Structure formats: structure tokens, C-alpha cells
Amino acid sequence: MNVRVQSKQGVPALSFSARVKSGVKKNWYKFSRNKLSVVGLIIVLLIVGAAVLAPVIAPYPHHAGKFVDYANAGTAPCAKYWFGTDNFGRDIFSRIIFAFRGALYMAVLVLAIAVPVGVFLGLIAGYYQGSFLDTVIMRVTDIFLSVPPLLLALAIAAVLKPNLTNAMIAVTVMWWPWYTRLVYGMATSLRNEYFVKSAELIGAGRLHILFREILPNCLSPIFTKMALDVGWVILIGASLSFVGLGEQPPTPALGQMVSDGTRYMPDLWWMTVFPSLAIAVTILGFNLMGDGIRDMMAKGEYDRE
Amino acid sequence: MIVNNEKDCILDIRNLHVWYRTYGGFAEVLDGVNLMVKKGEKVGLVGEAGCGKTTTMRSVLRILPENAVVPKGEILFHGQDILKMKSQEINKVRTQGISMIFQEPSAALNPVFTIGTQMFDVIRYSGSGKAKSKDEIKELAVKAIREVYIPDPERILKSYPGQLSGGMKQRVCIAMAIVTDRELLIADEPGTSLDVTIQDQVHRLLRGLVEKKGMSLIMITHSLGVAREMTDRIYVMYAGSIVETAETKVLFKDPMHPYTLGLLESVPRLTGGGMAEGIYGRIPNYLSPPQGCRFHPRCRLAAERCFEEKPPLMDVGEGHYVACFWVQGVI
């Protein structure tokens, strides 16, 4: 497209790759101005990398399943087992790495479903503020938001069979209303912006106004919230698995590992401490990265030429 | 350079440079500002958006944002360099020497405190720092509000900024700025956010008070008309430096710099006569400002020398200084 215009009208537009390059450079500058964001990004990359390459990285990949080695059961952290072994003699480090897989899988899937649904409902309710549609959508949202989230997830997960899929369903059901609220607030103010008025006065269709005019201006907070939410979904997932409503043993899950460890406290403290630390570091990483994404998406002085 | 006869000069800004650190490098916003205010003088600083008027005044009070650096220049307040002052000394300047009125009165007043609370604080911390009794403070506040022609000062002191109109709020800001004796008042577009008829009232009030109290005034404005009605001397600023300065009457009778001429031409006249062309182009990018005279890309008269060398401010008679090679006849 660019090439055609260039030849036809002699447009001195930058080539596509050059524009991408300058965009990446600018975004990286905005992201990395806060060094903590970079720390967050590194943590996230390490966790994602570990999860994806788990079978390669983990020192004892077979410890992630049904494996028993009573000879080494309850070994304290040492050179051979960095985080020690559990009551079955399984390497905790390896199990944590494998547990990241389930946790991230759950976070990605939950957000992949909850975000589009929540955003869509919020857009509609916000643009048609004051209408019947708005009332229905927002009251339902309020009802969902008024139930304590963990309780709601616990209830849903308890009714269904306890496994990873159902835990995900439970978390998804409680997650979309947050996005509806977020987008609703932005859409109600954006609908009064002059550029939306202009589009209406030109006679643009509703889909155009919702998805081309309003939605792009909501993306920055949505992405920021998503980055933060990955951490929180992992935490909720861990909570569910802590009470036995997530991934079932012998497949490792962070919450389940913490819960198993509590029975051996304080003698086998590493069984609890390391999975707990893994949860904490994960959330910290995603939170710090989320801040960086917010800085990066903010339209500001750096976008002027 | 502007000749400085030290005696009655309050503020003397010499060759001030201010840069902002940004993503693309340093934005060289101020490029050698020279400005002088005498005792009792009303000075206008005129220029378009983004020319550095506000940056100049912020450096005077040392309230520049964090990413600003001052690579060169000095700001002498009674002969003492503000840029080199310790925080105690600069505080003394802020509380006793210079006060400021901002463009947006609703942003200058805190919406959750009453006018009284805010005004009492101003009085308590300004002046010589001597402890004042509550009654004294209140008396001063009431007197100041009377001076800005607001009826019923007691009621005003008890109200919140949100309960007052824009014009009233700006009057309150003026009252705060003059409540204790200051030598210099910096007004940053005090009427711009107000309606024409209200702006006229505020300007007349401000001029009257400054004259009555013998204060000096720096009036920052984008409007030549406002500067003409308010000031004794005008500094025209373009892209970070002063391009022309003269006594107000002289400037309007005999403007010389191509930028001043263009600006003056662009103002629509009440006498009619259609619209002028305006000035070609727009204010430069401060990350890579033009070499030589910063106005040359927009100047109809630009010659080779203007591309390479920055013209200095030179006296052309009667205290009329112009920074242009054409006017100086050295092209």
C-alpha cells in the first residue's frame, strides 16, 4: 500500500519497517523509563520461558507426575535439589516450573474469554448510557461484583467437578464484570468527545463508532489491567487449588503444593515457602510489568514530533 | 545586550538558556533570554503558544519541572542570582519578593479548602515571617479582598472556590498575590480563560493595583492588544529568545522585527480591512531548532547570514532593541 502511494503521489512517507523500528524504540523508551518495569518484564519472561521450556529446563522433569522416591523424601534445599524435595521425594523446583504451565494456561484462557465479553458489554452499556440496555447490563454486572470473588469462584468450582477446566470456568465467570465496569466508565465519557460527535454527525454506523472510535481509546487501560490481572488470576487459581478445587494431584499446581506443604510445617518448610514465593514473585512481576505497559500506552509529550 | 543601569533594576535575566530532557534528546526551549524589569515598571512578555514565556517565568521562581536543566545564564534579583540561591534564600524571594498569578484561577485554588483558609495560609507564610495574630491575618485578608472590589469579604472568605465564578476566582488570586507587600508581580495570562467583558475588568483592576502599590509587573500574554493596554515596555519572544523590545508606544508606532510585524499584521482589526496572511509555518521543533536566527524558516526576508548566525539584540535608538540582521543593516 505504501509503495503504491509513494510512486503515485511522491509521498515521502517512511518505509513500513522504519516506522515499526521507530515505534518500537519509542515504546521501549517509555516502558523502560521506570527500571522496575524492566525488572517486572524480566521476571515475566523468565516465568513464561520456564513454563514453555519446562521439560528442558526442569532438572527432574519426571518428578512433575506420579513419582515416588522415599529415599530422598524431605531433603532440605541443597545443590542437587535447589528447593528441596517433598514428602514423596519429588524435586520442588521442577514441580514449580511445571506448575507455572497450568497457572499461565489458566490465566491466558480466562482473560481470552473474560476480556472480550466484558469489554463488549461495557462498550454497549456505556455508549447507550441511560437506555434499557445499559440498565440491564450494568445491574447484572453489579450483582456479580457484589459477591466476593473468591466465594463466587469457590461456589461455582464446588458445584462442578474439581479440575483445571472447571476452575477456569469459575474464574472466568467472576472476571468479566471488572472489564465491563472499566470500559463502561471510559465509554460514557468518550461518547461525549467531539470526535465521537463528529462521527455521529457524519452519519457513521454504530459498529464503526463502537469499535473504531471508542474502543481504540479504551485499549490502553484494558491492556494495563490485563497485564496486572495475569498475576491476580494466578493468585485466585492458586487459592482454588489450595482448597483442592483446581488441578488434581499428581499434576503440580502452586496452591496445591502450598497446601500440601502446610501439613509438614515447620519441619519441611521448603515445601511451603518456595511455592509461596513463586506465587508472590509471579504477581510482583506481572504488576511491575503492568505499570510499564501503562507508561508505554499513555499518549504524552513523547508522541509529539 | 541591554544596558543595565543597576540602580532601579529589580529583575535582570541575562542570556538564560533552559533545556528539557526528553525522549528525543534535549529540547532547547530557551535560547538566550534577556529581560529587565525596573522598579514600578509594567513589562509585557508577548509571544505565541510554545515560545517559552511560561518557562522563562517558571525559572524566575525556580518552579521548573524536574526534567529541566539550565545550562547557561543568570537571573539576578536585586543583583543576586536566583539560580544559585539556596532553598532558604529562594523561599525568601517567593514569600517576600515575587508573587505570581496563573492563567487558570480554578487550578490555582484548591477546591476543598475555603478561600479564607487558603488566604490565611498565604498571609501566614509570606512577608517577613514574623508571627501574626489571627485577627491581624483576617484583617489583612479582608482588606485585600476589598481592594479587588469584591463586595462582602466575610462571605467570600467562608466560601469554597467552586461557589465563585471564574472572574471572582481570578480576583481572589489577585488579592492573594497583593495581600502582603511584594516588589514584583508575575501575571501569566490572567485574563485568557475569562470572557472579554470580565477580562477587561480584571485587567483594569490589576493595572490599578500595581500602580497604586508601586509594584513592578511582568504580564505574560499572547495578545498584543492586552500588552498594549497593560504595559510600559514590551518584550516580544519567539522560539526561546527575545526578538524585539521597546517601550510600548514605540513598539506599536514602529515595529521592526519581521516576526513582530507578522504578528501585528495577523491581529484582526476592529476597523476592518480583511484578514492578513498570517505567518508561514509554525514554531520550530525544539529538539532540532533551526541554526542561526530561529525565525529564519518563517521569515520573508531571510538571507544567508540568518541561516548561520544568531542575530544579537542591538539598540536601534530610544531603548528599542531588535535581534535582526536586516534591521541592524548588517546583512
Place this chain on the structure above:
Amino acid sequence: MNSITAAAEETILRVQNLKTYFPVGKSGGTPLFVKAVDGVNLTVKKGEIMGLVGESGSGKSTLAYTVMGIYSPTEGSIIFKGQDISVPSSRRSLSVKKDLQIVFQDPGSSLNPRQSVRQILELPLRVHRIVDRKNIEEKVVELLRMVELPPHYMYKSPVSMGGGERQMISIARALATNPQFVILDEPTSALDVSIQAKIINMLLKLQEKKELTYLFITHDLSLMRNIATRVTIMYLGKICETAPTEEFFRSPLHPYTRMLLSSIPVVSEEEEELKPKKVVSTGEIPSPVNVPPGCSFHLRCPERREVCMEVDPWMVEAEPGHFVRCHLYS
């Protein structure tokens, strides 16, 4: 400039007794309203530049937005090209939308910061099928050329442009549908004078070339002196005075008009001469929720009489074509 040909005498917009009220709660059972526009009669002829001047709270923008259909009128009617369009824009036909366009005041918020100039200019072309799909790009370049911007601006984001350039894009967007009537809502009040001059010149050129009619909303009387064919002054939702420009500035009649004129900061002695001498601006603009009884200007009026406090004046034709709503002339 003021030569109106016989063909152009035809009325394009007629606003009759238009009222736009906004509810703002209740006081002791009776509902309160902001009477933003309170009984306005206005006629704009084809090919005219009607200057609508007023301060904040005068209702000039509300009037414009009601004509555009952003607000629906509480009472009265809007007749555009002989057709009653007193309904919100969502219920107007595409052809009315095509003929009636607006340029907003704030070039910062009237362009979507997340779209490129090309996307912004494409919208009206697509919606109204101005050109074939395959010629859209060419047309975008043509629109840019029309507002004197180079073609590569289509790849720019509004955020990366200066205020003047953004306003040019807004103008290009409004003119993309080839409208007949354009409302300009303070298009240059956020801009510097040197840029204002350029934009106004361009607007004048386009008006001539495309035979447009402008309703120019502004608070700047000096500007209107130079471009309007007629000037109308609004105060607190009502029209005070309306007259052809020359006549208006030669003999301003309404006390409010004189106060406005005397408040304008000017840059030359000749202009100073023109400003009414004896009038000094006093008082505040009352809130439009609580409009004073009688003539709404009487609190600030230097020529106030007994009758002004009780009876709201009516419009009289003081000179041919020069209407004023003041007891001094009735």
C-alpha cells in the same frame, strides 16, 4: 465582500422560537432548567457568513449544537432548506447530514487520537459514498491538498500535529461530504493569531470556491468585523442585536454590544477611536439557571430604567435589517 447576489438571498436556515432547556434538578417541587437557548429566531441566507457572537453562557454553542441535532430542541423549529429538521441527528436523513456539517472548537478532542489522518478523512467519504472505494486514497490526498497540507500527512496521527494543522484536518473532514452549510464553532479560538489568520483565509477561500454558507460562532468581535456579512449578538440564551456587519460596527445599539466593544483589547489608535468611550464593563454574567427577571442584561446595564427590571424587551427593527432587543428603542 458583502455583495449578496439576488440568487443568494434565498434562506437556507431558519430557526424559529427555538428553546433548548436542560433540567438541573428541582427546587421545592418546581423543576429547574438551564435555559441555554431561550426563544431564538435566526435566519441565515445562502452564501452568507453569519457571525454569532457571545460570551460563555450565552448559549451560542448550544444553539449550534441544537441545529446540528446533538441536542433536541425543547420548543420551536429548525427549518433547513425548507425541511423541518427539529429532531436529533440520529433521526435525520443521510442527505441532511451530508449538507450540514460542523467544525468544533477544540482541535485536540475533535480528532480521534488513535486514528491516522487517513482513517479520519476516509470516514465521511465511505459513509456518503462520495467516491468509489478504489479512489478513496486519491480523494484523501485531494482533501489534504485543499487545506494546503502535503499528502504524507495522511499517515500522521493527530497527536503528532500542531493545533493549526489539526484544525485544518477538521475542516477537511467537514468539507469532505461537499456540504452546503457549515457551522464553525470557534474554530480558531484555541490557536495563535498568526495561525488563525491562515485558517480564516483558507475558510474564506473555500467558502467562495464551494459556495458555502457559514454560521461562525465566536467571542471575537474584531474577527467578525473582518469576515462576517452579518453579526448577531447573544446574551443569556437570547439574541440582543443583529445587523449587517458595516451597520453593526458603525452604530452598535444594544448597551451590551457597546460594553463588549469597549472591552476588546486593540492594537492601534484608530481602533481605540471606534470603541464606545463611556461604557465600562461591570458586573458578572449571571448563571443561566437563575436568569434575572425583565431584561436579562439589566443588572449590568448602564442605561437601565424602571421598565427593564420587569418587562423583557422584544425585538424591534431600529434600522432596515438592524434588529435590537432593548427598551431604549421600542
